[in-house]
Amino acid sequence: MSKVRVYQLAKELGISSKELIGKLEELDIAVTNHMSTLDEDTVEIMKELYYEEPKEEIEDKKQIDKKNTKQKKNKNNSDEVELQADKKIIIMPDTITVQEFSEKIEKSVSEVITKLIGLGVFASANQQIDFDTAASIALDFGIEIEKEEEKEEVELGLEQTPDKPEDLKERPPVITVMGHVDHGKTSLLDAIRNTNVTAREAGGITQHIGASEVEVNGKKIVFLDTPGHEAFTSMRARGASVTDIAILVVAADDGVMPQTLEAISHAKAANVPMIVALNKIDKPNANPDRVKQELSENGVLIEEWGGDTICVPVSALKGEGIDNLLEMILLVAEMQELKANPNKLATGTVIEAKLDKSRGPVATILVQNGTLKVGDPIVAGASYGRVRAMLNSKGKNIKKAGPSTAVEILGLSDAPEAGDKFNAVKEDKIARQIVEKRRAKIREESLNATAKVSLEDLFKHIKEGEVKELNIIVKADVQGSVEAVKQSLVKLSNDEVKVKVIHGGVGTITESDIMLASASNAIIIGFNVRPSSTVTNLAKRENVDLRTYRIIYEAIEDVEAAMKGMLDPEYKEVVLGKVEIRATFKVPGVGTIGGAYVLEGKVIRNAKVRLVRDGIVIFEGAISSLKRFKDDVKEVATGYECGIGLENYNDIKEGDIIEAYIIEEVKRG
Template identity: 60%
Template structure:
């Protein structure tokens, strides 16, 4: 039996309608995205080879920038004396008669932000490791970022011109992080280079081309452009400017494009040399003018035919972004972990481990990995020694991970970012506490937490002993308020001497529920009787809370 207020599925409605001799057709709901973006599958004939997109990563002083400069200037033709006139965050160089696009995002920030939005803009990562220094903390982070984004990794062992260079040590350290060089029977290309002398640069570029051949990178240039925003800024004279990387199709001057929550028409397009161009094909980075506002780095962009519909979609996206803000609490934390497992939305629990010593990192990582069960796989995606940093929080945000700190603290900026992004940071002193808490969270038995909320401060002015009620503290409420069902800390000379419950609260001869600041009252406590003149009662209530 179905009432007038209930919905029925299409098949049932169809049978009922046919009983009454009515003809039924199913309504097809088409979203704005489906109407706006052409989702045509590219056939093998349409696809043409495209140049690889390469990102250079590594530790802070291992020579990323020097290597980029060497590659760039070694391959800039003499007609372009002075190199690149306008630096747009990406550039193309010719090697072996073929183009290679380099993304100038050596910092992890832009790279993680891109990955967080699923914009896998790059195909190959060049990992720069100094031959005299070996693998450092940021190198490990770079490896984890590259692996998480499923990039092909080429290792450039830099600073080979130094007398203390030891490439074998670097190769040995790489194996500890799952990267085994080809000479040692693995599948990772390791190229010794020197950004200073130029040694090995040509071989490195050759290896990039070789890796690109293996990946068989192809795209269809004969369609509306799609790609990703590399960086964006506002220019005083020219307004919003975005550097975009075209991934498929061809972008033309005059095209209407939508990037995240920004929409506009391409007025001027410049290449990495600062030269105005009319069109840009796959794997070509260009700087464009004409957007109404500044998009975010990592936003997808697409050229569209219907500008009115594009503006409608932007409004919808802005509304959805606001809605997303309200849903932030849905981010995984130990408190909502079990409910997410029950909903089936949680198949993997990524964890970032930070500890005071390497031994602890390994111990915590191994112990947590063993907690995996049929429903949830606990995966330690990054482990390192030292405080919880902004980079850890970024990686956690991008991967939906929980940060577990063992004998360490987050630095203030990391704590602020975690609070803003809804990243769960758990700090422990005892390894068993960490294991137990995550295990109980997975079973849905995480005990509620309690905190004390101060409600007011009361000064004891005169202590009276009455035969009927016992010791009464004649008091004056200094600030806040004191409540009859509350608790108090009895503070004497800055030291807490007792914590007790309020048994009675009176003003003159009347029992009252609460007394506000600036009023006098009589207070009796349940157990504590050794009250002295001048004692301070700090009134508080205990409340349950969730992170």
């Protein structure tokens, strides 16, 4: 007779496994659980005990058992299957929270925590445990768990198949305009697309990546306009990585400058052909030959000097040479034979991303292959979603976007990082799985705290050896600016102190940013954003140094000066008060007047003001009029209503906050 398990004998005797184990223990027969095997003698004893059958009948029963071996074997197999069904095998990842683990094994959180304590592990419901710990606890509950196999993103559904030559079709070229600050990059694009972007930029510098399309001789050209200041090196690098042709704008009256050299490096690193646009040739002091000489000294030899780089003299201001430049772009593009497969799921790159209060996360993307359609599930970095709407470069809604098309999309879960790759996938479920894996990796990164510092006393702490790392949190109005500030600040690291950007995000400075800065002893730098009064007050309570800037290099200069102990606080901004716009009125001959309520502090007639909408600075300037009822007044205090007008600005909306401030000289001790 083959060995019989406890649960099999119990079933045959018509009793529970627990009762049978109890009876066996009374007879000093050692068993551990219902899976324990029993020898032939023990089985006979138990049968005698429960059946109270004579020995002859037992012998007869043995014969019957032998005759029905096959049936019993089948019965045993079915019991094994039944037990296997009871014995759960659960698939789990490398790490899992206690809450999720308890749900998977269908036990209460308290039971799991009790077992953890028994193993010497103290964890709350939301804390993670590793696979080995989970396996030990599961075994105690009689449950088997297996480690989840790591699935590659390709397996999860990201299309990676190479395109067949017959599927490829001609696509428009993507052009990046690069060069030194103030050499006329944006003005050149203005001349091409008849727009004026520069006038809206703070300090006349392009600070966000933009994308636009123009049509020349029936063919489309896509332009990426990258900022020119050296703080945006990383943004220019990203532009070059997605481009087919780089236009290097060099001023004929200025020559090769540091950012010109960086632009050349990026174009060469990306292995893209370059066209030199020699701008400002209309200026009396223009010297094209000197510029060509400087370019040749830095590895760019133009065609007329025996090289392979096309050079086109242009004047963005007067529109000279623009047609010739566009023809050269099409010629170089034709030589490259640019092709893509429009009949597949779209892939491409995120050019820019921001948070919009009314529309949610908005991303500007460049489709590089395939066709993106409204309704497609997509993955972009650590964000996912379904494309709810697509807008082209002219702001019009479109249903689909083919290769080399720059579009603004809505529908993502949150704003992705600028420069992230995006992929359209077949199902929402696939997008969610991919993003969950990516987010899990991001969560693994931890923050290291250092001593609390402010920029004023940074040098003192460095000298005393208290600061080895300077933690900084960066918040800006768009993702590209966040990345640019981060890259620039990290470069300031030296032998004595390492600059570490522990967090960078899009949108206004929030309470959670203050708490993170407090916990990690960081300085907060805001670019083109303004915190609310609640956040400012919390920063004071938590002793967090919070600074806001409108021009990036001012932030960089401040941190650099503080590290050298040379931060001279010549002037300091003092916020006088905040005013909320509650109604707007259009007055003929005057413009838009805001019916306002002074929330805190006071507003005075000769103060400087900034208009803040959803935490983003929209306008900076001066007050044109300040009235109480029909009378002009010099100031209005907290709790009073007033009428307020801004100089040369009429786009005032309900809910806007006007912040009044003055600049005063402050001497630091």
